[in-house]
Amino acid sequence: MEGRRFKLSRFITKSLQAFVPAIFATAASHAQAPPPAGFPGKAPAGPPAEIARFEAAPAVIKPGESATLHWEARNAYSLTIEPALGAVATRGNRTLAPAATTTYTLTVTGSGGTKTATATVTVAGTQPVDTAAAASADRPVPRMPDGKPDLSGVYLGGRDIRLAAPAVPKAGADGFRVVVREEDLGQGAQCLPSGVPGATLAPYPLQIVAKPDLVVILYEAFNIFRIVPIGRDHSEDLDATWLGNSVAHWDGDTLVVDVVGFNDKTLVAGFRHTEQLHVVERYRRTTYDTIAYEATVEDPNVFAAPVKYAGNLALHPEWEIGEYVCAENAKDYAELLPAQK
Amino acid sequence: MFNTMFRRASLLAAAACLGAAVPALAHHSIALYDTDHLTTLKGKVTRIEWTSPHVFVYFDAKEADGGQAEWSMELDPPVLLRRYGWSKDTVVVGDEISCTGAPAKSGAKAMRGAIVELPDGTQLRVWSRV
Numbered sequence: 001m002e003g004r005r006f007k008l009s010r011f012i013t014k015s016l017q018a019f020v021p022a023i024f025a026t027a028a029s030h031a032q033a034p035p036p037a038g039f040p041g042k043a044p045a046g047p048p049a050e051i052a053r054f055e056a057a058p059a060v061i062k063p064g065e066s067a068t069l070h071w072e073a074r075n076a077y078s079l080t081i082e083p084a085l086g087a088v089a090t091r092g093n094r095t096l097a098p099a100a101t102t103t104y105t106l107t108v109t110g111s112g113g114t115k116t117a118t119a120t121v122t123v124a125g126t127q128p129v130d131t132a133a134a135a136s137a138d139r140p141v142p143r144m145p146d147g148k149p150d151l152s153g154v155y156l157g158g159r160d161i162r163l164a165a166p167a168v169p170k171a172g173a174d175g176f177r178v179v180v181r182e183e184d185l186g187q188g189a190q191c192l193p194s195g196v197p198g199a200t201l202a203p204y205p206l207q208i209v210a211k212p213d214l215v216v217i218l219y220e221a222f223n224i225f226r227i228v229p230i231g232r233d234h235s236e237d238l239d240a241t242w243l244g245n246s247v248a249h250w251d252g253d254t255l256v257v258d259v260v261g262f263n264d265k266t267l268v269a270g271f272r273h274t275e276q277l278h279v280v281e282r283y284r285r286t287t288y289d290t291i292a293y294e295a296t297v298e299d300p301n302v303f304a305a306p307v308k309y310a311g312n313l314a315l316h317p318e319w320e321i322g323e324y325v326c327a328e329n330a331k332d333y334a335e336l337l338p339a340q341k
Numbered sequence: 342m343f344n345t346m347f348r349r350a351s352l353l354a355a356a357a358c359l360g361a362a363v364p365a366l367a368h369h370s371i372a373l374y375d376t377d378h379l380t381t382l383k384g385k386v387t388r389i390e391w392t393s394p395h396v397f398v399y400f401d402a403k404e405a406d407g408g409q410a411e412w413s414m415e416l417d418p419p420v421l422l423r424r425y426g427w428s429k430d431t432v433v434v435g436d437e438i439s440c441t442g443a444p445a446k447s448g449a450k451a452m453r454g455a456i457v458e459l460p461d462g463t464q465l466r467v468w469s470r471v
Contacts, residue, residue, distance in 0.1 A: 046471030047456050047464035074426030075466040090426045111471055191394065203469035204421070220420060322420035329392035335449045336373045
């Protein structure tokens with residue numbers, strides 16, 4: 001059993017021996033994000049991100065030889081290794097052949113702050129690299145062959161996407177407000193998908209696959225997808241669907257996605273809506289690592305003014321979209337429901 | 342904290358036994374759990390379901406009266422747990438673990454896990470909201 005066990009404890013021991021100063025000499029500058037709107041209780045303080053292992057083997061090489069960095073973290077929202085690697089997965093290794101002595105810094109960010117550890121590959125007979133200068137230069141926003149921004153990548157919106165203009169019901173529409181009762185299993189409880197922009201608010205990544213004439217958005221949560229043609233109009237005869245019908249056009253460097261044709265089964269900012277729901281999303285890749293995302297939501301039967309969401313989609317090149325088959329282990333929650341009176 | 346939890350659980354468990362409407366198969370809903378009153382239980386792992394939409398860990402919890410009962414803990418799905426540093430073998434049957442989470446409002450022996458602590462004190466994230 002020991003071989004199958006989580007190796008954190010052994011790595012921690014080894015790491016403590018090697019990296020105690022680096023692990024604990026940490027600036028806790030990353031405040032925990034408050035719970036997202038609609039969270040019905042207090043979000044507990046999470047376990048802090050920790051570095052379980054970061055080392056170079058061998059630590060000393062000759063010019064032309066290579067060394068391997070090994071790392072492992074837990075509870076982290078993100079990890080980076082600089083210089084050279086940028087964003088990396090929770091655990092892994094990478095073989096490098098630095099031309100000169102290089103000190104690599106692993107930075108992990110999670111609940112409670114940011115922690116760092118360093119590992120140095122000494123290249124015999126060379127002067128240390130100025131790692132500050134060697135850190136990954138800001139990479140430009142990638143472009144498609146037609147010059148438009150390339151939105152491709154795996155991103156996480158989740159808790160970073162916030163309500164920018166809250167939902168205000170129009171007169172007489174307060175009945176659309178969702179009252180959370182104990183017996184309400186909530187959206188998704190029947191393994192039915194979130195809508196738009198709900199799918200982007202989930203704590204699961206999405207992948208954008210960009211082509212010159214269309215964009216495909218693959219959502220990990222519920223394994224749902226949207227195909228968004230660029231430069232086309234909505235069909236006139238649309239069925240009402242969970243994710244609606246999306247078409248896009250470019251407004252300068254911003255991809256503007258217009259979505260109609262929704263059913264009335266999803267939720268927006270704590271409200272049900274009608275099939276007149278209309279969503280306009282804006283995607284602008286402001287940096288290599290970031291897409292600024294906005295969603296404006298209107299329903300003339302429900303809202304007195306547009307509901308707006310805004311935030312950043314953070315690039316996670318180290319992630320892959322995984323399988324999420326909701327029906328795999330859907331539970332009968334009868335025993336969790338309050339007793340009938 | 343344990344005593345409070347068990348007093349509360351005992352009262353509500355009795356109520357839950359009176360019967361409840363049976364919904365269609367469903368999955369997670371935070372509304373079913375009391376996120377304002379987290380509790381911590383220790384016990385030995387009896388079963389694990391490494392599945393979507395949620396991982397479930399079942400464990401025999403030591404209760405205040407000296408007895409024990411099987412509790413279930415609902416965790417994030419494998420795709421998220423792996424990003425926190427888990428693998429499917431991080432916790433295995435027979436492990437003694439400490440589970441902190443939001444207990445079922447109904448008093449059922451179930452919780453929405455937030456943090457799992459291993460015997461060596463290592464704390465592991467199991468919920469995207471923490």
